[in-house]
Structures are given as structure tokens and as C-alpha cells.
Amino acid sequence: MKTLGYAILGLLAQESLSGYDLTQLMKGRVGNFWSARHSQIYPELARLEDGGYVTHRVVEQRERPDKKVYEITAEGLSALREWVTQPPPPNVPRDELVLKAYSVWLADPEKAARLFREEALRHKEQLAHYEEMRTWMERERGEDVRRADSPWFAGYAALRRGIIYERGYEEWCNWVADQLEKYMHP
């Protein structure tokens, strides 16, 4: 099974969801380090069901289209449990901005500095958003967040990665901009 399958199972392990629900979640929550569109999710759900990892029941709705609600099976759970502790293949992060930085010596320093300040801002905002979620979690779910067997702990752990990532990114962007500006007016 591929990673996307486990991403879906990871969400279904917490609650039963429709393809549509999954699509919404995959641009937020986990989505900050993994994302997918509905065109990937629907076929993958079919494959997961084929493999016996999930089942679905049709929920009829008035005034809304019917939906298929997917539930993880025992086999799905144990496959997921197994996967979690397997070492992942080495990850080469792709980041276009770092690539741009690598050629920044060719650019107009003023334009470049502006770019990096803008990017810093973007990451500052994302960081603020994460910090808000963090505060909320600590206040409202302080108990669960400390229990290693609680989904809240896991969500909190993923969130912390996001916070560290964005903090570091913002810092770096500002450092690059600083250097460029120092060079312009020393």
C-alpha cells in the first residue's frame, strides 16, 4: 500500500468519514505535511475497500446527496499500526524558494529582499495560526494531549512539527532579507 492509503487510514482511525469529508481534511490538519485532492482520494478509497482495509455504508440524506461513509476495519487498523513504526524512506524535501536563494546572487538585491520579506510574512501568519491551535489544544485538551495513546497527543505532535518548521522558515527568510539589505545600505 502507498502512503496516501495510510494517510486516509490515519484519519479513519479517529472517526468514520465520507470521501468528501476526507477531501476537506486533506487540505488542513494532516494536510500541512501531506495533502491530496478528491480525484486521488476516491480511487484510493476504492482500492482500500478492495484490500479489506475499510468498508462503507451509504447514508441517505434529504436535501443533500447521499454519501458513502467509510469505516476502518480490524485489518486496516493493524496495517496502520504496523506502518507507523516502520522507518520511512529517506525524505528529500523539495523547496523552490531555497532553489531561488541559491541563485539570488544574480538578482536585484532590492527585489530579492522584498520577496524574502513577503515569504517571511506568509510563514509568520501560518505560525500564528498554528500557535493559536496549540494554545487551544493545551487549554481544552490538556489531559489528552499528554496521553501517548490519545489521538490528541498525535495531532499535537504533528502540530508541533508545523510550529518548529514555520518558526525556522520565517527566521531564515528574514535572515536572507537582512543580509541583502545590509549589502544594499551597509
Added chain:
Amino acid sequence: MKTLGYAILGLLAQESLSGYDLTQLMKGRVGNFWSARHSQIYPELARLEDGGYVTHRVVEQRERPDKKVYEITAEGLSALREWVTQPPPPNVPRDELVLKAYSVWLADPEKAARLFREEALRHKEQLAHYEEMRTWMERERGEDVRRADSPWFAGYAALRRGIIYERGYEEWCNWVADQLEKYMHP
């Protein structure tokens, strides 16, 4: 033109290189935030030449196969310069380990802690490697590293991103492992 094209131009802007040379570089240097295999690089070089961004001359070698050495053209340079200051499309980093963290509440905490300690070690090693390069650059190229119009500055900037990234990653892995262990023997 796609990102890979600019990655190649970025390297050729510093020195003329063969496809083979480029292949080697694309698993190191820039490669820490962008990588490619030779099967991608050779066709892309052909496309770049088609577009007038690079030219090549054949260098005959005794006791080695002949090679094509590629050089960036004036059009190539100006296209690269333009690209550098254009804001990149929003980046959704994909990271399987964070995904695993998200489902870690299901796993055996002992196994999971071991996994995160191992990953922490991996990033610690990568960090040490980066720090070494950094020290070397500051000592041997201290002058150039401060000039915003020097390729050394750009390389140093990209390196700093690597350092911050790895430092943050190691810290996070250890934090996750700490929490799991605290939960096992409080």
C-alpha cells in the same frame, strides 16, 4: 519553463558542466532541497538548448568517453535572473514521518520512541555535516559569503536553510521520543 530547468540553469550560471556533472551535483549541494536523476536531467538539457537557454560543445577525452559541456547563454541568464525574484507557488511539504506521528497513538510506544530516536540521529548527523560545511565556508570564503552578488553568499544562504531545517527536525524527533518515554515510565 519548469523548476528543474531553473535548477539546472542555477548550477550552470556558476560554471559550465556536463550532464554527468549536473547529475552528481543534484544529489548534494542544491540537492538538499531539490534533487533529480540523470534520466530527468538529459532530456531537460535538450529542452533548454532547444529554447536557447544553454549551448553545448563536445569535449573529447582520451581514456574517458567524450562529454557534452553545457554553458548558459545570455537568454538563459536573464530568464534565471527574472525567475529568482518571482514568488514561488505555495509549497505543501510532504513528510511521511509527520504522517506517522499523526497515527502514533495507535502504536507500541516503545517501538515508536525507538523510531523517533533513530530519525533524530539521522538529522543530527546531517546537521553536523552542514555545520562542517558552514565552518569551512566561513573560514575559507568569509569575504565572498557576505557579498550578496557572490555565488558563495547564495550557497551559504541555502546551507543555512538546511541547518535550521535539520536542527528543528532533530529537536522535534527528540521531543516526540521524550513524550513517548515519559508516558511509558512516568
Added chain:
DNA sequence: ACCCGCATGTAAGTCGTTACATGATTCT
């Protein structure tokens, strides 16, 4: 009247990886 949200799919196209293919020289 039109757009948005809910809801589920398929098809075409792009980007990247793995594998196929070849061949000389140098190191072990």
C-alpha cells in the same frame, strides 16, 4: 438567475522514479 456547497466520480496530462541499454577504463 446564478453561484456556492455538498457529493462522487473519470480522464488527460505532468513530473518524477525505476528500469532498460550500452560501452570504455580504472580500481580491487
Added chain:
DNA sequence: AGAATCATGTAACGACTTACATGCGGGT
């Protein structure tokens, strides 16, 4: 003798994105 390095390409396959396709109900 066999593996590793230099050197350049193509082909098959997989993952992901964008676009195509449909349809109802509610809000502006």
C-alpha cells in the same frame, strides 16, 4: 575476474494535478 566510475541516453510506470462531468438544494 568483477565491480566501480565515467558518460549518455530511452522506456515504462507510478503519483499527483488539472480539467471534465453531473446534479440537487440553498442563499443572494
